[in-house]
Every structure is written in structure tokens, then in C-alpha cells.
Amino acid sequence: MNMKIKGAAIKFGNNIDTDVILPGKYLILVDPNELAKHALEGLDATFPEKAKKGIILVGGKNFGCGSSREQAPIALKYAGVKCVVAESFARIFFRNAINIGLPVIESKEISTVELGDELAVDFEAGKIENISKGKKFQADKLPAFIIEILADGGLIENLRRRKNKK
Amino acid sequence: MNITEKILAKASGKKVVHPGEIADANVDMIMVHDLTGPLAVEAFKKIGIQKVWDNQKAVVILDHQVPAESVKAAELHKIMRQFAKDQKIRLYDIGRGGICHQVMPEKGHVVPGTVIVGADSHTCTYGAFGAFATGIGSTEAAAVFASGKIWLKVPETIKIKVTGEFQKYVTPKDLVLSIIGKMRVDGAIYKSVEFAGPTIKNMSIAGRMTLCNMAVEMGAKNGIIEPDETTRKFLEDRVKTLPDFAALKSDKDAKYSRTVKFDVSTMEPQVACPSSVDNVKPVSEVGNIPIEQAFIGSCTNGRIEDLRLAAQVVKGKRIKDDVRALVIPASQEVYKQALNEGLIEIFTDAGAIVCGSACGPCLGGHIGLLAANEACVSTSNRNFIGRMGSTQASVFLASPATVAASALTGKITDPRKLEAKV
Numbered sequence: 001m002n003m004k005i006k007g008a009a010i011k012f013g014n015n016i017d018t019d020v021i022l023p024g025k026y027l028i029l030v031d032p033n034e035l036a037k038h039a040l041e042g043l044d045a046t047f048p049e050k051a052k053k054g055i056i057l058v059g060g061k062n063f064g065c066g067s068s069r070e071q072a073p074i075a076l077k078y079a080g081v082k083c084v085v086a087e088s089f090a091r092i093f094f095r096n097a098i099n100i101g102l103p104v105i106e107s108k109e110i111s112t113v114e115l116g117d118e119l120a121v122d123f124e125a126g127k128i129e130n131i132s133k134g135k136k137f138q139a140d141k142l143p144a145f146i147i148e149i150l151a152d153g154g155l156i157e158n159l160r161r162r163k164n165k166k
Numbered sequence: 167m168n169i170t171e172k173i174l175a176k177a178s179g180k181k182v183v184h185p186g187e188i189a190d191a192n193v194d195m196i197m198v199h200d201l202t203g204p205l206a207v208e209a210f211k212k213i214g215i216q217k218v219w220d221n222q223k224a225v226v227i228l229d230h231q232v233p234a235e236s237v238k239a240a241e242l243h244k245i246m247r248q249f250a251k252d253q254k255i256r257l258y259d260i261g262r263g264g265i266c267h268q269v270m271p272e273k274g275h276v277v278p279g280t281v282i283v284g285a286d287s288h289t290c291t292y293g294a295f296g297a298f299a300t301g302i303g304s305t306e307a308a309a310v311f312a313s314g315k316i317w318l319k320v321p322e323t324i325k326i327k328v329t330g331e332f333q334k335y336v337t338p339k340d341l342v343l344s345i346i347g348k349m350r351v352d353g354a355i356y357k358s359v360e361f362a363g364p365t366i367k368n369m370s371i372a373g374r375m376t377l378c379n380m381a382v383e384m385g386a387k388n389g390i391i392e393p394d395e396t397t398r399k400f401l402e403d404r405v406k407t408l409p410d411f412a413a414l415k416s417d418k419d420a421k422y423s424r425t426v427k428f429d430v431s432t433m434e435p436q437v438a439c440p441s442s443v444d445n446v447k448p449v450s451e452v453g454n455i456p457i458e459q460a461f462i463g464s465c466t467n468g469r470i471e472d473l474r475l476a477a478q479v480v481k482g483k484r485i486k487d488d489v490r491a492l493v494i495p496a497s498q499e500v501y502k503q504a505l506n507e508g509l510i511e512i513f514t515d516a517g518a519i520v521c522g523s524a525c526g527p528c529l530g531g532h533i534g535l536l537a538a539n540e541a542c543v544s545t546s547n548r549n550f551i552g553r554m555g556s557t558q559a560s561v562f563l564a565s566p567a568t569v570a571a572s573a574l575t576g577k578i579t580d581p582r583k584l585e586a587k588v
Contacts, residue, residue, distance in 0.1 A: 042557050
């Protein structure tokens, strides 16, 4: 997996909760592509259409707060979200995203990004480039073991690889 | 060290831990339910390990979409029953348990000083018994099933010190809403929240559970309260061997990232207005808010103490004509107790519907969803957009007394004023 991700930004505000990312009534769905059809339905029902070409989701503080539902990051991933950059994350969402192989990274300067800006996120270096605005800024570097999980495509793939190595 | 640090140190085989370091902790108990369990089962199978690391340390509880409201839900339940059977894991099926966070301590699965993870964000409820308990996702749960371990960053701890006595009809729910209003929804992000002070010492287990339950609503990793005689009384007939509580106290020189003080003596009932749990106002400042639905239940406020309080308010009165009131006991044990105490009759006579124990409308899964432009006052824990049904509906969070009073008048009402009128 290439740990450098490029894409156009779709931006949301602070405290985006998992009920708006994936409403509770869809938790009985099991097919990730079905879940993806309802990604961010609570705020913008047209989000899956906008995201399908592959986008970078930008959030404010406390992104993904609320329920522990892993279906929330799954819906985003399968809708076309390549990675999420936010000022901060709710901790369960943060872990869930990593565990299902959806890269997430924190940056205090991400609020300068505007809708449609072309971004390049370097996860290993902890750097973000706003190509549209010609600006570079820092992100919080992830620990090596998290980069490894993401590079493997998620926690299960990581565990399988480590198990087979033994 | 404080109590959270002591538990994480012990669980990771260290003498001392400091905030910021990664603890590779042994898990003492894991719980999954019908909406998070199936994904965990699927992930567990993919890892390629046949048996869970310790089938005595895992519990499956069906509580969200129960009884199955759709064929899809029935299929999920079937997956969990089969998994529990294959792995010889304790299963609380429909009619045998209730809402997971009530069932876990009731049935003795919560032991002070242990590390408990659950595939549900309100797992932090068990901090009320002096356990380190935190919510995880399904894939993480699969990894715990396989290894019995979890990595945890040792959190900084915020101490919430509470003093004063509650006025009549002001409850721990009002306190926790007030705390979240002040701390904000991201005020304790990645952190531990330790509730302490004389008000907490005098508080019932039910009240302590309500506080710790909502710690996650300010972003906390866990909420925790030092175990004491109240804890012992609740657990002694439920848990085989209780640990020494003396080792589960925060040291006098324990470090806290901040200490925040609350005095409940002049506190009035609180309401969290749409669509954020920190949009909290005293009930006197909420204004004239007509409601279509009132909900008393959930892992936050569905305990016997909550039902007694609500019954006290509605006894001998009628729910307002244009309001539907739903009462959902948090567990079968609570249901039976409510039945024995005549509470179910009081609610039924008042015109409320009493449903079987389930998470129900709290998360908009089923039982009592809201239509567009409807308002619900609820004892549950979240009021996000679309939480209880339509994205155009609004949810107000309050105590069982406030919800019961509001059900009688048809608008958000201070339970103290209602009593004064009669």
C-alpha cells in the first residue's frame, strides 16, 4: 500500500458523529457496498455520489464521536473516502478506521483547507501538502506499528501476516 | 498513580505506568452485542484462529434489535447464537438478559480493578464499579477474541469533584448533563474521567452508572469511580470473589491533568437540546417545547431507581393526549422488580406503553422511531441528528423525572413545578 494519498477535499465541521456518518437504522446491513450508499446521510444524502471518484475527507475536532459502530468508517471507505484528516478524532472511530484499513491522521492546520482543494497526505512523514494552495503543513505522525497495520490493509490482515510469519 | 493508572499497570505487568505510554494490557472480560458482534465474528474467522483465547472471559448479549424486528436482524442473531455455541461463550438471549450494560454488572461479569472491553461505546458504564472499561470496535473485538490483549495508550485523567446534596427531582443525570455542558463533547477526548467527592460517595450504584455511562459523551476513554461499600453491597452476591478494594484507590499524590469542581446543591434539572449532548440548559431556560414522544429507558436511565422516580411523577395521572410515552426497563431483572413494585401498572394506567428490555428507540434501531418535525424528550444519551429516526426530528435529553413530567404536560417541564401545581 502506498502511504501517500492524493485527492480532492470534502470538508465537514467539528464533532461529526457516527449517527450522521451512518444512521443506526442501517446497522442491520452487512454488505459494505450497501452501507456505503448511506455514508454521511445524516448531513448530506448526496455524499456517496460526490465521494465515489475517490476523495479525502476533512473534519474538524472530535471527528467520529458517538457510537462504536465500525460500520461508520466502513461506509466511508466503501463510498470512496481514501483517508480522513481531522484536527482530532474520537478515539473509538480512530482505532476502528485504522483497524479496517482506512488511513486517518490528525493535523491542527487542516482547517485552512477548503472544499475541492487537492491534497497530498504523506502518512509516513506526517506531512500534508495543499497542492491547490501551494502550502505544506505538519500532521501528527502515526506510530510505526499503526503505519504497519495500515500498510497491511487493516488489523486482521496484519494479524494474519504476523501469524503466518511465526 | 490514580485508579485508572493502577489498573492499567497491573494489566500490563508493570509496576508503574505514565500517561502517554502504550500499555499492552491483558483483557479480563469482553462483551459484544447483536449489532457489533457479527462483524467481529466475521473478522475473527478471517484471522484463522479456531478458538477464542478464553471462553470464560467473553459474553454475548442480544439487546439492540430485539426481538428481531426484521429478517436481517434475525440473521444477525443467528450468527451470534451459533458463535456462542461453537465457542461455548455465555449468551444472554432475548428474554434472559436485557441491555448489555445493565446485564454485565447484574450477572456478575464486572469486577472492580479489571480491564473490560466491549464492542459498544457505553462500555465505560462499568467504571461505576471501579473497573477500567472502554468501548472498542468489532475488528478490535476480533483481535481480543484471538489474543486476549489490547494496546491502550495510558490516558491523562481529569478529576471531577462533586459536592452538595441534590434537591428533590434533581438527579445524577442532571449532574452529568451539566458536566458535559461545561466540559463540551470533546472536553475529555482520549482522557480518563474520575468522578470523586462526597456526592459521589453518597450516590447509588444506579447514579454512578449514569455518570460513567455518559463519560464517552465528552470523548472520554473511560469514566471511573473508586469502589467502596456501596459497590460491595451491589456485587457481593453477584461476583464470586471480589478483590481488595484498598488497592483500588487513587494515591494522595496521584496526578490529574485538571480538576473540575461541581456543586449540586443549587443545581436545577438540566436538558441537552438538539443536536449535541453539550447543548445543555437548565430546564427553566429551555422555553416552550411541545413534544410528541417521551422515552424512559436505555443503558443511561432504565434502572429500577429511574423507573421508580418516573412512576412517582406519573402515579395517578394521565399522559397528555397527543404524547406517546415509552417505558423500557434496562433488563429482565429490572422488569421483574418493576412488576413486583407495581410500577408497570402505574405506567400502564397513565397511558404509557411498557416494552420488553432492549436498546429500542435510543439509537433509532426500532421501537418508537420519530417522524420528521417530531420532538422527543428522552432519558437516553445522545441527541444527534437522526439519532432516533428522521433527520428532521429533534431529541432532548433529560432525567427520568423531567421526562415523566413532560409526558404529562406535553411540553418540556420542570418536575418540581409540576408537583407544586398539583
